[in-house]
Amino acid sequence: MIVRAMSSSTQPIKTVAIIGSGLMGSGIAQVAAASGHKVTVVDQSQEIVDKASASIQKSLGRVVKKKFPDDSKAQQTYIADVMSHLSLQTDAVDAVKSADLVIEAIVENLDVKKSLFSSLDKAAPPHTIFASNTSSIPIKDIASSTTRLDRFGGLHFFNPVPVMKLVEVIRIPETSDETYSALEAFGKAVGKTTVQCKDTPGFIVNRLLVPYMMEAVRLVERGEATPRDVDIAMKLGAGYPMGPFELSDYVGLDTMKFIIDGWMEREPNNPLFSKSELLNKLVAEGKLGVKSGEGFYPYNKK
């Protein structure tokens, strides 16, 4: 059964534009298309969106193996059906013209996000709801670049989106009840459990996760244990599916650095968020984790 979310004019959310087709944008696009929405995904070049299309098909390949075991025809039909709900392009302004909901999943940088939303605000119809998937930037700071504060909120998905069952739905004081309900309904429509949170630093999950991850890197920097031993310890001793260094490589070390730098700037006196030389060194060397082939650990280049 498809649960339809409502747009701010109480029309069902049918069309979704997703800006950014990296790790998160492609995952959000996949679950939105799989739940019957018409989805347009946008990124900066054809090469990037082609890569996103391939990664969505690969992820759908994993989904259908579970959904239709031993039925390759049903598997192919399902993948073709989901892909038929998706189009990929490079013009964000064009993509939002017919969107009920725009979800931004671009680089974790306030100025870049504001510049994008400011241009989209002029192009999108009045009823269109805007949402950011930011990990750490206050939603109010991003929303300030638009004239639709009542139709703005946060939809914070988790990586990998097709697997992780949570979406944090964030409201700013100006977010209308109608918009909040539409965002919450959209989260449910794509098969997630939603939780509500005010626009506080890190929302719920990252407020708790970031200090833990930062302390892990400090423990290693102090020479107290290796990344591998920390990861083994947290998996076998605390039951986490990934240790903090595996998870960092999975999230992307560039994204981690953006998150922690932004947090440091906003809370310069909070020792929880002081910088990590090790993280900065890896990023400067282009070691961004799984996506670049090396981070704290080496990976096979895809």
Ligand SMILES: CCCCCCCCCCCCC[C@H](O)CC(=O)SCCNC(=O)CCNC(=O)[C@H](O)C(C)(C)COP(=O)(O)OP(=O)(O)OC[C@H]1O[C@@H](n2cnc3c(N)ncnc32)[C@H](O)[C@@H]1OP(=O)(O)O
């Ligand atoms: C140390 C330095 C710190 C300094 C900086 C600090 C900054 C901190 C920043 C915080 C970052 C926040 C980022 C963001 O805002 C919030 C997040 O998203 S946090 C990340 C949340 N995610 C997790 O915690 C993931 C934890 N890992 C897992 O759950 C699992 O490991 C996994 C990823 C699901 C993989 O599971 P495995 O068992 O290892 O591997 P499998 O391959 O067998 O997969 C299991 C199961 O899942 C299916 N699957 C996996 N990936 C996909 C996919 N992409 N698409 C579809 N399906 C997928 C797979 O098919 C398997 O299915 P099954 O066969 O079991 O039915």
Ligand SMILES: NC(=O)c1ccc[n+]([C@@H]2O[C@H](COP(=O)([O-])OP(=O)(O)OC[C@H]3O[C@@H](n4cnc5c(N)ncnc54)[C@H](O)[C@@H]3O)[C@@H](O)[C@H]2O)c1
């Ligand atoms: N990686 C994670 O685990 C994770 C989890 C939850 C939320 N987030 C958040 O989601 C957002 C995206 O993260 P990601 O991991 O997908 O990053 P990513 O680096 O994998 O992808 C970002 C994509 O945005 C594109 N992009 C940058 N500027 C653009 C623009 N102006 N227009 C169109 N596309 C543009 C890039 O080309 C890239 O493909 C960030 O705000 C991040 O904090 C990340």
